[in-house]
Amino acid sequence: MSENTTRDQNLPLLKVNDLHVYYGAIHAVKGISLEVHEGEIVTLIGANGAGKSTTLNTIAGLLKPRQGSIVLGGVPVDGTGASKMVYKGLSLCPEGRRVFQHMTVRENLEMGAYSRPKEEIEASLADVFSRFPRLKEREKQIGGTLSGGEQQMLAMARALMSKPKLMMLDEPSMGLAPILVDQIFGIIQELHESGVTILLVEQNAQMALSVADRAYVLETGRISMSGNAADLLQNDDVQKAYLGN
Amino acid sequence: MDFLFNLVNGLSLGSIYAIIALGYTMVYGIAKMLNFAHGDVIMVGAYISFCAFQYWGLPPLPSVLAAMIFCTVLGVFIERLAYRPLRSATSLAVLITAIGMSYLLQNVALLIFKSDPKNYPGQIIDLPGLSLFGGQLKISGVTLLTIIANIVIMILLTLFINRTKLGKAMRCVSEDRGAAELMGISVNRTISVTFAIGSALAAIAGVLLCSAYPIFDPYTGSMPGIKAFTAAVFGGIGSIPGAMVGGLLLGVIEILGRAYISTQLADAIVFAVLIIVLLVKPSGLLGKQVREKV
Numbered sequence: 122m123s124e125n126t127t128r129d130q131n132l133p134l135l136k137v138n139d140l141h142v143y144y145g146a147i148h149a150v151k152g153i154s155l156e157v158h159e160g161e162i163v164t165l166i167g168a169n170g171a172g173k174s175t176t177l178n179t180i181a182g183l184l185k186p187r188q189g190s191i192v193l194g195g196v197p198v199d200g201t202g203a204s205k206m207v208y209k210g211l212s213l214c215p216e217g218r219r220v221f222q223h224m225t226v227r228e229n230l231e232m233g234a235y236s237r238p239k240e241e242i243e244a245s246l247a248d249v250f251s252r253f254p255r256l257k258e259r260e261k262q263i264g265g266t267l268s269g270g271e272q273q274m275l276a277m278a279r280a281l282m283s284k285p286k287l288m289m290l291d292e293p294s295m296g297l298a299p300i301l302v303d304q305i306f307g308i309i310q311e312l313h314e315s316g317v318t319i320l321l322v323e324q325n326a327q328m329a330l331s332v333a334d335r336a337y338v339l340e341t342g343r344i345s346m347s348g349n350a351a352d353l354l355q356n357d358d359v360q361k362a363y364l365g366n
Numbered sequence: 367m368d369f370l371f372n373l374v375n376g377l378s379l380g381s382i383y384a385i386i387a388l389g390y391t392m393v394y395g396i397a398k399m400l401n402f403a404h405g406d407v408i409m410v411g412a413y414i415s416f417c418a419f420q421y422w423g424l425p426p427l428p429s430v431l432a433a434m435i436f437c438t439v440l441g442v443f444i445e446r447l448a449y450r451p452l453r454s455a456t457s458l459a460v461l462i463t464a465i466g467m468s469y470l471l472q473n474v475a476l477l478i479f480k481s482d483p484k485n486y487p488g489q490i491i492d493l494p495g496l497s498l499f500g501g502q503l504k505i506s507g508v509t510l511l512t513i514i515a516n517i518v519i520m521i522l523l524t525l526f527i528n529r530t531k532l533g534k535a536m537r538c539v540s541e542d543r544g545a546a547e548l549m550g551i552s553v554n555r556t557i558s559v560t561f562a563i564g565s566a567l568a569a570i571a572g573v574l575l576c577s578a579y580p581i582f583d584p585y586t587g588s589m590p591g592i593k594a595f596t597a598a599v600f601g602g603i604g605s606i607p608g609a610m611v612g613g614l615l616l617g618v619i620e621i622l623g624r625a626y627i628s629t630q631l632a633d634a635i636v637f638a639v640l641i642i643v644l645l646v647k648p649s650g651l652l653g654k655q656v657r658e659k660v
Contacts, residue, residue: 202552203547207549219542235531235551
């Protein structure tokens with residue numbers, strides 16, 4: 122990341138402009154623009170079907186936008202296929218974890234580093250194991266036999282293995298017990314402190330806003346509000362709609 | 367002694383089925399489609415090795431290599447041309463296309479080589495046989511080579527799938543295409559490699575098959591193709607050890623059925639066993655029970 126010093130510090134790491142995505146005739150994302158700066162945690166919150174995951178999947182290249190631009194580190198990346206995005210420094214930890222169920226924890230992590238030269242993998246494994254000691258204990262276990270929380274850790278660790286400039290997390294707390302949700306958000310905070318830039322999609326708005334720097338609120342494919350996460354946490358409309366107060 | 371002789375022949379025929387079944391099972395596991403043109407690639411392999419040996423004057427081993435190279439290119443080409451454009455189409459559309467591709471290969475072969483059967487030269491695999499129990503049990507060189515080839519192929523393929531980066535990428539694509547892409551794995555390239563391996567194996571199967579049963583014509587691939595597909599389903603489609611077990615069992619059942627029950631009923635017995643196995647274990651002998659997650 123240090124080699125990017127020539128870049129203008131005010132230039133966002135990720136800049137999405139006027140993104141439109143369709144599922145057949147359904148207009149799922151209707152002109153979303155957002156920015157993520159280096160070192161930030163930015164969160165997208167909103168109800169089911171607001172277009173949060175669609176936005177992430179489009180940025181990751183899994184879906185093709187009909188209109189709009191995606192710029193990563195000053196380079197336009199829209200139209201790049203998903204399998205090439207990871208080489209551009211972007212990794213997505215997908216909704217539902219999508220851990221390789223028949224592979225061991227170690228193999229899953231090695232696949233996460235698929236885009237990187239072989240000799241760098243060992244160091245990254247050591248780094249990831251120090252962040253997730255639980256995975257070290259489970260190194261040889263098959264992915265499908267891990268608990269939900271462990272699978273979420275594995276999915277996040279796997280996304281880290283590509284050494285991304287920007288890591289995107291889609292609903293990391295989904296289906297987890299409250300104590301595990303706390304643990305997962307603790308890890309997200311640690312990642313943030315160690316300098317990883319994160320774009321986080323969450324239904325758990327309370328938790329998301331409490332760890333994020335900035336937030337965008339999505340409603341039926343559009344951004345209805347945006348700003349400082351701490352401010353949004355206090356905002357009456359946000360509290361009524363998403364925090365149940 | 368008769369029984370032992372039949373058993374060895376059954377294992378040999380079963381090894382051919384197993385090698386063909388690998389192509390079905392790998393393509394099914396990774397591209398999630400049934401490539402019914404696979405059987406006809408065997409026939410192409412037989413013709414190419416035949417021509418290379420008979421007309422172009424190549425020695426035996428280079429003739430076999432020529433067939434393997436040609437079939438590899440053909441397999442990748444078929445996938446590019448016919449199946450890749452249908453990647454997001456319904457599985458029925460892909461199935462019909464595969465059947466069409468099968469007829470296309472047969473008819474092109476008919477045009478070029480005509481329908482009269484040819485005699486496959488025995489010199490391509492010219493190995494000394496084995497004589498056991500004071501000459502009571504004779505095993506031909508082809509039979510031995512087929513069984514050994516099958517074992518070697520299974521070991522190499524298992525190592526490839528479990529140890530190499532490309533092999534692991536194949537397992538990822540097989541399990542979750544979207545997640546594999548997020549890792550940076552090119553799904554198209556992985557599927558091409560799968561077709562290449564399957565088709566090279568089909569060429570080997572063609573050489574072994576025609577060396578054991580030397581009369582061949584443009585339809586030669588279709589029945590072994592269907593049997594091998596059956597073997598793949600029998601063993602659990604998508605599973606590599608399953609293809610091995612299914613192929614061997616199918617070959618043994620077929621030969622023993624032919625020897626001790628009825629020559630005419632041999633195929634019927636094979637398929638009856640398949641039906642019984644699928645009734646008891648729908649995913650095949652070694653198939654994984656896939657649970658749909660909600």
